[in-house]
Amino acid sequence: MTAAVDKPHSHGAVVPESSRAEWFTSFDVNAFEVPSGREEIWRFTPMKRLAGLHTGVEATGSATVEVDAPAEVTVETVERGDARLGAAGTPADRVAAQAYSSFTAATVLTVAKETQASAPVLVTVTGPGAGQVAYGHLQVRAERFAEAVVVLDHRGSGVYADNVEFVLADGAKLTVVSIQDWADDAVHVSAQHASIGRDALLRHTVVTLGGDLVRVSPTAAFADKGGEVELNGLYFADAGQHFEHRTFVDHSQANCTSNVVYKGALQGNDAHTVWIGDVLIRAAAEGTQTYELNRNLLLTDGARADSVPNLEIETGEIAGAGHASATGRFDDEQLFYLQARGIPEDQARRLVVRGFFHELLMKIQVPEVRERLEAAIEAELEAVGV
Amino acid sequence: MATLEIKDLHVSVATDDGAKEILKGVDLTVKAGETHAIMGPNGSGKSTLSYAVAGHPKYEVTSGSVTLDGENVLEMSVDERARAGLFLAMQYPVEVPGVSMSNFLRTAATAVRGEAPKLRTWVKEVKAAMSELEIDPAFAERSVNEGFSGGEKKRHEILQLALLSPKIAILDETDSGLDVDALRVVSDGVNRFKASGETGVLLITHYTRILRHITPDFVHVFAGGRIVESGGSELANVLEAEGYVKYTGAQEAAGV
Ligand SMILES: Nc1ncnc2c1ncn2[C@@H]1O[C@H](COP(=O)(O)OP(=O)(O)OP(=O)(O)O)[C@@H](O)[C@H]1O
Ligand SMILES: [Mg+2]
Numbered sequence: 001m002t003a004a005v006d007k008p009h010s011h012g013a014v015v016p017e018s019s020r021a022e023w024f025t026s027f028d029v030n031a032f033e034v035p036s037g038r039e040e041i042w043r044f045t046p047m048k049r050l051a052g053l054h055t056g057v058e059a060t061g062s063a064t065v066e067v068d069a070p071a072e073v074t075v076e077t078v079e080r081g082d083a084r085l086g087a088a089g090t091p092a093d094r095v096a097a098q099a100y101s102s103f104t105a106a107t108v109l110t111v112a113k114e115t116q117a118s119a120p121v122l123v124t125v126t127g128p129g130a131g132q133v134a135y136g137h138l139q140v141r142a143e144r145f146a147e148a149v150v151v152l153d154h155r156g157s158g159v160y161a162d163n164v165e166f167v168l169a170d171g172a173k174l175t176v177v178s179i180q181d182w183a184d185d186a187v188h189v190s191a192q193h194a195s196i197g198r199d200a201l202l203r204h205t206v207v208t209l210g211g212d213l214v215r216v217s218p219t220a221a222f223a224d225k226g227g228e229v230e231l232n233g234l235y236f237a238d239a240g241q242h243f244e245h246r247t248f249v250d251h252s253q254a255n256c257t258s259n260v261v262y263k264g265a266l267q268g269n270d271a272h273t274v275w276i277g278d279v280l281i282r283a284a285a286e287g288t289q290t291y292e293l294n295r296n297l298l299l300t301d302g303a304r305a306d307s308v309p310n311l312e313i314e315t316g317e318i319a320g321a322g323h324a325s326a327t328g329r330f331d332d333e334q335l336f337y338l339q340a341r342g343i344p345e346d347q348a349r350r351l352v353v354r355g356f357f358h359e360l361l362m363k364i365q366v367p368e369v370r371e372r373l374e375a376a377i378e379a380e381l382e383a384v385g386v
Numbered sequence: 387m388a389t390l391e392i393k394d395l396h397v398s399v400a401t402d403d404g405a406k407e408i409l410k411g412v413d414l415t416v417k418a419g420e421t422h423a424i425m426g427p428n429g430s431g432k433s434t435l436s437y438a439v440a441g442h443p444k445y446e447v448t449s450g451s452v453t454l455d456g457e458n459v460l461e462m463s464v465d466e467r468a469r470a471g472l473f474l475a476m477q478y479p480v481e482v483p484g485v486s487m488s489n490f491l492r493t494a495a496t497a498v499r500g501e502a503p504k505l506r507t508w509v510k511e512v513k514a515a516m517s518e519l520e521i522d523p524a525f526a527e528r529s530v531n532e533g534f535s536g537g538e539k540k541r542h543e544i545l546q547l548a549l550l551s552p553k554i555a556i557l558d559e560t561d562s563g564l565d566v567d568a569l570r571v572v573s574d575g576v577n578r579f580k581a582s583g584e585t586g587v588l589l590i591t592h593y594t595r596i597l598r599h600i601t602p603d604f605v606h607v608f609a610g611g612r613i614v615e616s617g618g619s620e621l622a623n624v625l626e627a628e629g630y631v632k633y634t635g636a637q638e639a640a641g642v
Contacts (some may be wrong), residue, residue, distance in 0.1 A: 355484025
């Protein structure tokens, strides 16, 4: 590992004060109190920069949603109240509930049963513009044995809160890449809910590169046995940016597998990232296999990465559960080794950072997206002369 | 003709209790065409010497000088030293996750040679060097040293030696962790590197077994942070028979 300062987590993950099993959820914003920022789920978030998303700010504009989908995928724009909405999960915090209570139209993408989408579905969400506020809703439905790749590309300016749902029926295979490459002013709070059917597989990757405050909360719940989920994340925070990722895997069914890998690099003053990795293995979830990992690479002074794995286990009959978390600077030994072979320091640093993200980039099976991310990482490194 | 000249070298490391002097006046000259063996007990400072010459940031040179062909090595950055023609085969090669061996080798060769090697000849060159060291070509796609066995790491250090062709090579316990076959393969690699007669080798070892494959012109006994005795290859046999007791004992006595 590249981290020089490994935070010891060998004593076991932090067990949260209140069990995830008892978290309050509701579609109604008024069911939630206005958070002060001291609550466990908000304590890392700079509330002042939320632009009122937590205090009930009304929409002043709307985000543009463009969908580029192959013929096998049905694209609909539906009204609030469409019976299918909300199937993948219920908001678990006030901003998600605000988004659910406030959106005017939702986009629903459906991959019909036993159909394989012939090309990735590209959903481009452009923010409402600087100073504007918008709410959104998107649902992706993969019917029985359907297979598809969906890329969500968030860009532009403004304040945006949304719920994204992934409903995977039995045997479906869905790959999702959610890219947050916002302009510097943007605020984005996204609750992403996945419901995973019997033997279904979700590969979900979050990539956060730009924005003033980005908070993405992916939640995966198993609807039946044998499901598998990968929650991957890659983030690169610059000076002043706050990127927060809260993953939650709810193991309530037997013989399901989850794997969470989030990696981030930070550079510049007050670059701040947060990763909270909740895993709940309920009593019924025998034969669960789960692992979660978060690594952060601090490229400069003045940056801060918080990393909290939370593992709750209510049954002894599991196949395996583990976690690791580490935050550190460049490993001087790696730099020394590369330099001792004649490689100049700046180039050696770049090799180490690229190597750090390599495992995650390889998991992104959409070549265009992978290339774009590689280029984005190069550009980030170029910017500080790392 | 390449010459590495180390004069009265004093080196400290920072510890919790302040700086601790480890090298206490090392004098050594290695010329092209020569092979020097340094033998000494654990903790005597052999690796410290090699790291200090390579420029590891943890080791502070407090006095003395190191020059390569008259150029002040101590003023050079780590990578400049490597490009000037110094090479250190490390006792514990470092793992670099996510960086493939082939990318690493090509980047290093480009840096050391001053231009990117032509792709076609480079592929052949690497293949040939790997097969001489009996390294499976599949290693090229693996991350640098990650999950390699001790012996595999050492072979790859010699692979880098072969591809970067430095003027002076310091081999820090390259023999440790090698079985009999690997020792032969690796020694052959070092001997090929020496064959031109235009390169110098400083071979650090505990044991004489590698010296049966690679014949040293000079043997130095290292104890207490300095060279305490020098001789020809026959000195290795004396050490083999008598061990280091004489020197460590002397050091303790001197310390009282
Ligand atoms: N960073 C450090 N902090 C404290 N002591 C150190 C540090 N690095 C080296 N030393 C000490 O310096 C001495 C010399 O170490 P060095 O690794 O150079 O010995 P060596 O001769 O190579 O030993 P070996 O034969 O075991 O490889 C040892 O006592 C070691 O503990
Ligand atoms: Mg040593």
